[in-house]
Amino acid sequence: EAGVTQFPSHSVIEKGQTVTLRCDPISGHDNLYWYRRVMGKEIKFLLHFVKESKQDESGMPNNRFLAERTGGTYSTLKVQPAELEDSGVYFCASSPMTGIDEQFFGPGTRLTVL
Amino acid sequence: GDSVTQMEGPVTLSEEAFLTINCTYTATGYPSLFWYVQYPGEGLQLLLKATKADDKGSNKGFEATYRKETTSFHLEKGSVQVSDSAVYFCALTTSGTYKYIFGTGTRLKVLA
Numbered sequence: 001e002a003g004v005t006q007f008p009s010h011s012v013i014e015k016g017q018t019v020t021l022r023c024d025p026i027s028g029h030d031n032l033y034w035y036r037r038v039m040g041k042e043i044k045f046l047l048h049f050v051k052e053s054k055q056d057e058s059g060m061p062n063n064r065f066l067a068e069r070t071g072g073t074y075s076t077l078k079v080q081p082a083e084l085e086d087s088g089v090y091f092c093a094s095s096p097m098t099g100i101d102e103q104f105f106g107p108g109t110r111l112t113v114l
Numbered sequence: 115g116d117s118v119t120q121m122e123g124p125v126t127l128s129e130e131a132f133l134t135i136n137c138t139y140t141a142t143g144y145p146s147l148f149w150y151v152q153y154p155g156e157g158l159q160l161l162l163k164a165t166k167a168d169d170k171g172s173n174k175g176f177e178a179t180y181r182k183e184t185t186s187f188h189l190e191k192g193s194v195q196v197s198d199s200a201v202y203f204c205a206l207t208t209s210g211t212y213k214y215i216f217g218t219g220t221r222l223k224v225l226a
Contacts, residue, residue: 031212033212035216041218042118042216042217042218042219043205043216043219045213045214045215048212048213055212056211056213059213091157091158101212102148102160102163103160104157105158105159106157107155107156107157108157
């Protein structure tokens with residue numbers, strides 16, 4: 001069974017540019033989460049999808065971040081325009097719908113904004 | 115709000131040394147507690163978990179006991195190996211929410 005995959009693994013962009021991160025969850029997992037780790041600090045929750053619906057987006061830092069999950073499969077996280085403080089590692093995770101509390105994480109996308 | 119505090123790293127040990135990584139938490143209600151590990155170039159993997167007080171999670175020689183009285187979930191291993199070199203994250207979830215609250219992570223380096 002394939003795990004959670006994320007693309008790209010690294011992205012280097014200039015301030016003001018747009019970047020789109022993609023996450024493919026484990027097949028059949030209805031729950032999809034985005035997290036971010038900035039500058040070696042704690043990993044912070046960004047948002048949670050159940051299928052294609054946003055269940056909780058309380059961690060989204062501002063309206064420069066837009067997450068989508070069309071059709072309830074893969075998800076994208078777009079940052080537009082990117083700022084220096086957006087640099088960090090963005091993790092995606094997924095879990096089944098059946099109340100299991102373990103989340104399965106992808107390897108992350110390292111974003112560097114210059 | 116809920117939070118997790120874990121010891122700062124990096125921690126450098128010789129092979130076969132004893133490992134302790136401290137983790138304490140603040141939470142309303144009764145959280146479930148987790149240790150995740152991130153090996154170089156990989157995603158976070160669940161190492162062990164405990165869902166109620168006095169539960170002990172264990173896996174791959176690692177152990178952690180859910181201590182409600184001290185609000186702690188310290189990670190221990192009796193004899194570390196070079197292959198244990200990784201970043202270890204302590205985390206919690208509380209009832210009714212799916213999101214994890216993570217600590218800052220502790221990098222462990224084991225020398226041969």
